[in-house]
Amino acid sequence: MIPEQVIHDIEPAALRERTAAYRRDGWRLVQICSTTLDVFELSYSFTRDDRFEHLRLRLPLEGAQVDSITEEYFGAFAYENEIHDLFGIRFDGLKLDYLGNFFKTSVSKPFATSMCVVTGGKNNG
Amino acid sequence: MGERTVIPFGPQHPVLPEPIHIDLVVEDEHVVEAIPSFGFIHRGLEKLVEKKDFHEFTYVAERVCGICSYIHGMGYCQAVETVMNIQIPPRAKWLRTFWCELSRAHSHLLWAGLLADAFGFENLFMQCWRIRETVLDVIEETTGGRVIFGSAKIGGVRRDVDNDTLKRCAVKIASAAAEFEELKKVFRDDYSVKQRLCGIGMLSRDDAWTLGAVGPTLRGSGVRTDTRLEGYAAYNELKIEPIVETACDSYARCMVRMHEVTQSFDLIQEIAARTPEGPVFEKPSGYPNGEYFARLEQPRGEVIYYVKGNGTKNLSRFRVRTPTFANIPPLLHMLQGCELADVGLIVLTIDPCISCAER
Amino acid sequence: MTRNFLAGFAYLLLAPVIGALLAGVDRRITARMQGRRGPPILQPVYDLLKLMHKESIGARRTGHFFVLGHLVFMMAAGFEFFFGGDLLIVIFAFALSSIFLVLGAYAAHSPFSHIGAERELLQMMAAEPILLLTAMGFYIANGSFRVEEISASPVPALLWLPGIFAALAFILTIKLRKSPFDLATSHHAHQEIVKGLTTEFSGLSLAIIEVTHWYETIMLLGIFYLFLAPYPAAAVLLVAVVYLLEILLDNTSARMKWQWAMKSSWTTASLLGAINLIVVYYWLGVQP
Amino acid sequence: MSFLKRSPWIVHYDGASCNGCDIEVLACLTPRYDVERFGVVNTGNPKHADILLITGYINEQSQPVVKAIYEQMPEPRVVVAVGICATSGGIFRECYNTKGGVDSTIPVDVYVPGCAARPESIIDGVVKAIAVLEEKHLAMKKARAAS
Numbered sequence: 001m002i003p004e005q006v007i008h009d010i011e012p013a014a015l016r017e018r019t020a021a022y023r024r025d026g027w028r029l030v031q032i033c034s035t036t037l038d039v040f041e042l043s044y045s046f047t048r049d050d051r052f053e054h055l056r057l058r059l060p061l062e063g064a065q066v067d068s069i070t071e072e073y074f075g076a077f078a079y080e081n082e083i084h085d086l087f088g089i090r091f092d093g094l095k096l097d098y099l100g101n102f103f104k105t106s107v108s109k110p111f112a113t114s115m116c117v118v119t120g121g122k123n124n125g
Numbered sequence: 126m127g128e129r130t131v132i133p134f135g136p137q138h139p140v141l142p143e144p145i146h147i148d149l150v151v152e153d154e155h156v157v158e159a160i161p162s163f164g165f166i167h168r169g170l171e172k173l174v175e176k177k178d179f180h181e182f183t184y185v186a187e188r189v190c191g192i193c194s195y196i197h198g199m200g201y202c203q204a205v206e207t208v209m210n211i212q213i214p215p216r217a218k219w220l221r222t223f224w225c226e227l228s229r230a231h232s233h234l235l236w237a238g239l240l241a242d243a244f245g246f247e248n249l250f251m252q253c254w255r256i257r258e259t260v261l262d263v264i265e266e267t268t269g270g271r272v273i274f275g276s277a278k279i280g281g282v283r284r285d286v287d288n289d290t291l292k293r294c295a296v297k298i299a300s301a302a303a304e305f306e307e308l309k310k311v312f313r314d315d316y317s318v319k320q321r322l323c324g325i326g327m328l329s330r331d332d333a334w335t336l337g338a339v340g341p342t343l344r345g346s347g348v349r350t351d352t353r354l355e356g357y358a359a360y361n362e363l364k365i366e367p368i369v370e371t372a373c374d375s376y377a378r379c380m381v382r383m384h385e386v387t388q389s390f391d392l393i394q395e396i397a398a399r400t401p402e403g404p405v406f407e408k409p410s411g412y413p414n415g416e417y418f419a420r421l422e423q424p425r426g427e428v429i430y431y432v433k434g435n436g437t438k439n440l441s442r443f444r445v446r447t448p449t450f451a452n453i454p455p456l457l458h459m460l461q462g463c464e465l466a467d468v469g470l471i472v473l474t475i476d477p478c479i480s481c482a483e484r
Numbered sequence: 485m486t487r488n489f490l491a492g493f494a495y496l497l498l499a500p501v502i503g504a505l506l507a508g509v510d511r512r513i514t515a516r517m518q519g520r521r522g523p524p525i526l527q528p529v530y531d532l533l534k535l536m537h538k539e540s541i542g543a544r545r546t547g548h549f550f551v552l553g554h555l556v557f558m559m560a561a562g563f564e565f566f567f568g569g570d571l572l573i574v575i576f577a578f579a580l581s582s583i584f585l586v587l588g589a590y591a592a593h594s595p596f597s598h599i600g601a602e603r604e605l606l607q608m609m610a611a612e613p614i615l616l617l618t619a620m621g622f623y624i625a626n627g628s629f630r631v632e633e634i635s636a637s638p639v640p641a642l643l644w645l646p647g648i649f650a651a652l653a654f655i656l657t658i659k660l661r662k663s664p665f666d667l668a669t670s671h672h673a674h675q676e677i678v679k680g681l682t683t684e685f686s687g688l689s690l691a692i693i694e695v696t697h698w699y700e701t702i703m704l705l706g707i708f709y710l711f712l713a714p715y716p717a718a719a720v721l722l723v724a725v726v727y728l729l730e731i732l733l734d735n736t737s738a739r740m741k742w743q744w745a746m747k748s749s750w751t752t753a754s755l756l757g758a759i760n761l762i763v764v765y766y767w768l769g770v771q772p
Numbered sequence: 773m774s775f776l777k778r779s780p781w782i783v784h785y786d787g788a789s790c791n792g793c794d795i796e797v798l799a800c801l802t803p804r805y806d807v808e809r810f811g812v813v814n815t816g817n818p819k820h821a822d823i824l825l826i827t828g829y830i831n832e833q834s835q836p837v838v839k840a841i842y843e844q845m846p847e848p849r850v851v852v853a854v855g856i857c858a859t860s861g862g863i864f865r866e867c868y869n870t871k872g873g874v875d876s877t878i879p880v881d882v883y884v885p886g887c888a889a890r891p892e893s894i895i896d897g898v899v900k901a902i903a904v905l906e907e908k909h910l911a912m913k914k915a916r917a918a919s
Contacts, residue, residue, distance in 0.1 A: 003231065005417070019300050023335070026334075028335075030427070030446070030451075031446035031451070032427060033429075033431050033444050033446070035433055035442040035444075036433075036442070037441065037463075041144050041419075045418060045429065050354075050355070051278070052362060052418070054148060054418070055315070072169060072447055073335065073336075073337065074335070074454060075335070075336040075337035075451070075454035075455070076337075077454065078451075078453050078454060079446075079450075082784070083369055095264055097385045098162075100162075101162070102164065102165045103163060103164040103483065104167075104170065104832050104833045104866065105164070105167065105832065105869050106831070106832045106868065106869055106871070107868045107869070110169055110172060110868045111171075111172065111220070130595055130598070131595070132595045132596075132599070133595070136785075136837050136892060137783075137818070137833070137837060137841055138816070139916050143791065143794065144785070144788075144834060146788075154599070154602075154742070164831075164832075164833045165831070165834045165837065166778070166787075166788040166828070166831070166834070167787060167788070167831060168648065168829075168831070168864045168869055169867045169868045169869045170864060170867055170868045171863075172868060173866060176866055184500025184863065185863060188790040188792070188863055188864075190790055190791055191789070191790040191791035191792025191793070191795060191888055192791050192795060193793075194790070194792065199905070224855060235795060238802075241738075243665050244738040244739055245664075245666060245738055246737065246738040247514075247518065247663075247735070248514075248517060248518050248735040248736065248741070249738075250802075251518035251519060251520065251802055251803055252518070252519070252805070254798075254799065254802035255519055255802060255803045255804070258799075258802070258803075258804045261736065270888075271796070271888070271890060272792040272795060272888045273790075273792050273888050274797075274889060310849050313737075315736075315737075316737075316783070317663075317664055317737040317738040318738050318739070319913050320740060320744065321738050321739075321740070321741075322822055340608075359806050362886070372520065392811065400821065427846070432916065462876065464741060466739075466741045466742070479788065479792060480786075480788075480790050480791045481791075511808075515806070515808060518803065519803040520803045520806040520808065521806050521808075521809050522806075522808060522809065523808050523811050525808075527778075527779070527811050530775045530778035530779040530781065530811055531775075531779045531813075533779075533797070534775040534776050534778070534779040534822075536845045538822075538847070538848075538908065539846035539847045539848075558848070560865040593816060601817075629831065643795065663918075684819065685819070686819040686820060686846050687846055690820065698903055754808075
C-alpha cells in the first residue's frame with residue numbers, strides 16, 4: 001500500500017548529522033525540495049524498503065544558508081545547485097559547485113519570492 | 126596523440142536530439158572527464174502554478190515532458206486528489222493504469238530505437254519505431270492525441286473509452302507484442318549489439334543506490350525496486366514483479382527495459398479485459414489545502430510530485446523531481462573513463478529526458 | 485593500347501554515373517529492408533547537383549586543395565586500373581587519395597573532423613595490408629602485377645585466391661563506410677562525432693567528396709570483377725552479390741569501435757589472406 | 773529548375789520544447805511516414821543542411837546556440853518553427869525564462885502549428901519550406917547575375 005509520509009521537523013544545524021544517520025542505515029536520497037513561504041521550507045526525502053520519510057527545515061528569506069549534504073550523498077549536488085540558482089539559498093561545502101551556472105535564467109533567483117503567499121505576498125500575476 | 130582535447134557533446138547533436146551539453150576532456154579517445162552543463166531548456170514551469178488555477182495546471186503538468194506526458198499529468202492529479210481527499214471512481218483508476226502502461230511501452234520502444242541509432246544500427250531503429258506506431262495508434266484511438274494525451278483530469282479522466290474499443294486495442298497490442306518478441310531477440314542475442322553494450326557504463330549496486338539512481342538504471346544494477354508496487358491507481362489489483370538484472374552494465378539496463386515492454390503489453394491486455402464498469406469522473410469541490418509527495422513509476426523511473434495548496438485556486442508550490450534529474454549523478458560516474466565512442470550510448474542508457482529534468 | 489586508353493577514359497566518364505546509380509539502388513534497397521519506401525533511384529544525383537549550388541562555407545582554401553587532391557588521385561588510381569596498368573601503382577595512388585582527404589579534415593578547426601581523420605587513418609591501417617596482399621596474390625597467381633595480364637589469364641584468380649577474396653570483401657565494408665565500419669564518417673550522421681571526417685565540408689567540397697566516393701566504389705568493384713575476369717557475366721554477378729551482401733551486413737549490424745575494427749581486419753588479413761598466399765605460393769611453386 | 777527541391781536536407785534543434793514535437797520530427801523519418809521518399813535526409817550537421825527545424829521556444833541559454841546553428845548553415849537556408857511553442861511560446865509563454873517563439877532570435881519562414889505538431893503537419897511544413905528554399909535560390913541567382 002502507499003506508505004505513510006513521515007515529516008520530521010529539524011533545526012538546520014542538525015541536518016548533516018541526521019542525513020549521515022540515514023546514509024548509515026542504507027536509505028536512498030529521493031529528492032530535495034524547496035518552497036518559498038514566509039520562510040524557505042526545505043524538504044529532504046529519503047526512502048528504504050517501503051518507507052518514505054522527510055526531513056523538514058526552515059530558513060529565513062534573507063541570507064539563507066545551510067550545510068551541503070554532498071559529503072554524505074554526492075548525488076545531492078544536482079538538487080543543491082538547482083536550489084541555489086532558483087531560490088538563492090547558499091550551500092556550504094558543496095562538492096561540485098556550478099557557482100550559479102547550473103541553470104542560467106533570465107530572472108535571477110526566480111523562485112525566491114512567491115506571489116501566492118497569503119501573508120504579505122505581492123500579487124502581480 | 127596522447128594530448129588532451131575538449132570535445133563538445135551537444136547541445137545540438139545528432140545522437141541525442143535534446144539539448145544537453147557535455148564537455149568531454151579526451152585523451153586519444155579516452156574520456157578523462159565529463160562536465161555537463163544544463164539550462165538550455167529550462168522553462169520554469171513550476172512557477173506557472175501562481176498564474177494558472179489548479180485545474181488548468183494539469184495541462185501544464187502534462188507538458189513537463191512530451192514522452193511521459195500522461196504520467197506527469199496523472200501524477201499531478203493524484204497529488205492534488207490526495208490533498209483534497211478525493212476518491213476517484215474505479216473505472217477511472219483502471220483507465221489511468223491503461224494509459225500509464227501504454228506510455229511505458231511507447232517510451233521504451235522509442236528509447237530502444239534511439240539506442241540502436243546511437244550505436245549505428247539504423248535498421249533496428251526503424252523497426253523499433255515501426256512497432257511503436259502501433260502503440261501510438263492505440264493511444265490515438267483512446268485519447269485523441271499521439272504524444273500528449275490530454276486525458277488526465279482532477280477527479281478522474283477526461284473521457285471514457287467504451288469496452289469494444291478497449292477490446293479492439295487489446296488485439297492491436299497483441300500483434301505489436303508478437304512483433305516485439307522478434308525485435309527483442311536482436312537486442313538480446315545479436316553479436317554486434319552485445320559487443321557495444323556488454324561491460325560498457327558499469328554502475329555498481331552500491332554506487333547506483335548512494336548516487337540516487339532510479340528506475341531501470343537502478344534495476345539494471347540489481348536493486349529490486351519499482352514504485353508501482355506501492356499500488357497507486359489500479360496497480361494494487363495487478364500483480365507486478367519488478368524486472369531486475371544484475372550485470373550493472375548498459376546491456377543490463379537495456380534488457381530491463383526490453384522485458385518491461387513485454388510486461389507492459391501483458392498488463393495492457395489484462396487491464397483491457399478487467400476494467401470495471403462505472404463512471405469515470407467525479408467533480409471535485411473546493412480548493413486544495415495541504416501538502417503531499419506523490420510517488421509514481423515513470424518509464425524512466427521513480428518520479429516525485431510535490432503539491433502544496435493554501436486553500437485558494439492557485440497552489441503555492443508544485444514541484445516535480447523527474448527520474449532523469451536523479452539519474453544525472455550516476456551518469457557522470459559512468460562517463461568517467463569511458464571511450465568516446467561509448468559516450469552517446471552511455472548517456473542514452475539512463476534514458477535521458479532533459480526536458481523533464483530542467484522543466 | 486588504344487583499347488586501354490578507351491577503357492581508362494570510359495572509367496573517368498562513366499564511373500560517377502554508375503556509382504551514383506548504384507548508390508541510389510543501395511539507398512532504395514536499404515529503405516526496403518527497413519520497411520520504408522525509400523528515395524528515387526536518382527536521389528544521389530539530385531543531392532550532388534544541389535550541393536554544387538550551395539554556398540561553400542567553413543572549409544579553408546587548403547581544405548579545398550586537399551579535396552581536389554583526393555579526387556584527382558582517386559581518378560588516377562581508377563584510370564590506371566581500367567587502363568590495365570600496375571596494381572601496385574593503383575593501390576599507392578588510392579592510398580594517397582585517402583591521405584588527401586585526411587589532411588583536408590585536419591585542416592579544418594573542428595574536434596569532430598580531427599577525430600574522424602584519426603579514425604580514417606586507423607581504418608586505412610586496417611585495410612591497407614589486405615589491399616597489398618591482394619596485389620601479391622594476383623602476382624603469385626599470374627606472375628604479373630599488371631591488370632591487363634591478370635585479366636587476360638584463362639584461369640580465374642578466384643580459384644587460387646578464395647581467402648584473399650573473402651578478406652577483400654571484408655575491407656570493402658570499411659571502404660564503403662558501412663556498418664560495422666562506418667567509424668570515420670557514415671552515410672547517416674547519427675554518431676558521436678557527427679559526420680566525422682566530412683563534418684566541416686559543405687557545398688562544392690562535399691559534392692567532390694561524394695563523387696570521389698563513387699569513383700572509389702566502382703574501382704573497388706573492378707578489383708572484385710578481376711577475380712572472375714575470364715567469365716564476364718559471372719564476374720558481374722559476383723560483384724552484384726558482393727554488393728548486396730554489403731548492404732545486408734550494413735542493415736544487420738551495429739557500428740563497432742576502432743579497436744575491434746583493427747583487430748578483426750588484421751586477424752582476417754593474416755588468417756584468410758596470408759594463409760591463402762602461402763598455400764598458393766607453395767602450390768604453384770611445386771607445379772607452375 | 774533547381775535541385776534544391778528534390779534534396780532538402782534538414783537539421784533539427786530542440787530549442788526548449790517538451791520533447792513532444794521532437795519525437796514527432798523523428799517519427800517522420802521512420803517507416804510509416806518515411807520522408808526520405810522526398811529526398812529529405814536528417815543530416816544532424818548544420819553545415820550540410822538546407823532546412824532548420826526548431827521545436828520549442830527560445831530561452832536565455834539556447835539563444836546563442838540557435839544563432840550559431842543558423843549562421844553555420846550555407847545559403848540558401850530556411851527555418852521552420854515546429855509546434856506552437858516555437859511559433860509563439862505556447863503554453864510556456866508566461867514562464868519567466870521564455871524569450872518567445874523562434875522568430876525572436878532568427879527569421880522564420882514557415883510556422884507549423886500543433887501541440888504536439890503531428891508528423892503530417894511537419895511534413896507539410898517541410899514541403900512549404902522547400903518552396904521558400906526555391907524562391908531564395910532564385911533570388912540569390914538574380915543577385916549574383918546583377919553583380
